[in-house]
Amino acid sequence: DALRMMRGLRFLATLGFSMDKESKKALFELKGLLKEVSPQRLRGELSRLLMGNYVEGVLTQYYEVLGVFLPEILPMVNFEQQTPYHCYDIWTHTAMVVAQSKKDEAPRLAALFHDIAKPYTFYLDERNIGHFPGHGIESAKITMAILKRLGYSKKMQKKVLPMILHHNTSIYPEPESIARRLFFWGPEVFFDVLDLKRADNLAKEPAFIRSEKAYQEVEEMARDYLKNKPLLSYKDLALSSEELMELGYKGKKLGIALEKLMMAVLTGLSNEKSILIDYLSRNE
Incomplete structure (x- = not known):
């Protein structure tokens, strides 16, 4: 059963075993047999492997085996990033980020693939x-x-993809920055992205690693913001779409008015009906 090879790697990742030379040699020689295994069975073993406490070493040593069914990861191997912020090649960095990530399926998958396009977007x-x-x-x-x-579920895709999409977006410990990210991403994505950024940060050039205190500050500010009737959608505005229509804002004008109010509240304007009406009258 070719799937035994993936099970073997999973045991290495979860139990910390080392493989003897003969078994390792056979694994690399027969790795092509993984092409015969169904994607669904490979998926299960991959996800379990990523949960392991010893996953970093498995990723850095057995990437050729994983590359049989994940050929997209291979360009990352030995790809030097040539930036002061990174002292590791993309794949080594990736393996470290996976190991530092929250021990759950979605964050680990996001960590595995977060930089997969770097070789194709690179320039000096x-x-x-x-x-x-x-x-x-x-x-x-x-x-x-x-x-x-x-064959990952749409639910899993919906959780993993935003983390990857936004992992390089800055989040500053400032009310406006946090409010904007929470509005556009939603709280769940916000905290997922923050966790991935934490792990990503720990796999950089040591001189450029930010302190955990910086991430903790952002997290605390975000949680405090969420306690105080936060603006997370247009429905949270004190002035509703129906009320705006009664004031004469219809069609495109309604959309523009909602956008103006949303941006104003996110940048500090008090979310009170009278204040919002006054703001619109002064910013026609």
Whole structure:
């Protein structure tokens, strides 16, 4: 049974066993047999493997085996990032992020694929420093194809993809920054992204690792904000769409008015009906 190879890697990742030379040699020689295993069975073993306490070593040593059914990961191997922020190649960094991530299926999958598009978005600037513009978006696209191919549920895709899409987006310990992210992402995605950013941070060049205190500050500010009638959708505005229509805002004007009010409240305007009406009258 070719699936035994994945089970073997899962045991290495979860129990910390080491594989003897002969078994390891056979594993690499026969790895192509994994192509005969159904995606659904591979999916189950992959997810269990990612939960292991020793997953980092398995990812860095057995990427060729995983690459049989996840060929998209192979370009990350030995790809030097050529940036002061990263002292590890993309795959080593990825393995470290997985190990540092929250021990749950969705965060671990997001960690595994969060930088998968970096090799395709890479360029060197005039100072020979590497950049990866848009790699979050492109990584999410590649990940969506992988998750579909392996038969992950739409629910799992919906949880994993936003983490990857937004993992490189800055979240500052400032009320406006936090309010905007919570509005556009929603609380669940916000805290998922924050957790991935924490793990990502720990796998960087040591000189550029941010303190846990910085992430804790953002988390505490976000949780405090959520306790005080936060603006998480247009429905949370003190001035409803129906009331705006009664004031003469219809069609495109209604959408523009809602957008103005949302941005104003997110940047500090008090969410009170009279104040919102006054704001609109002064900002026609």
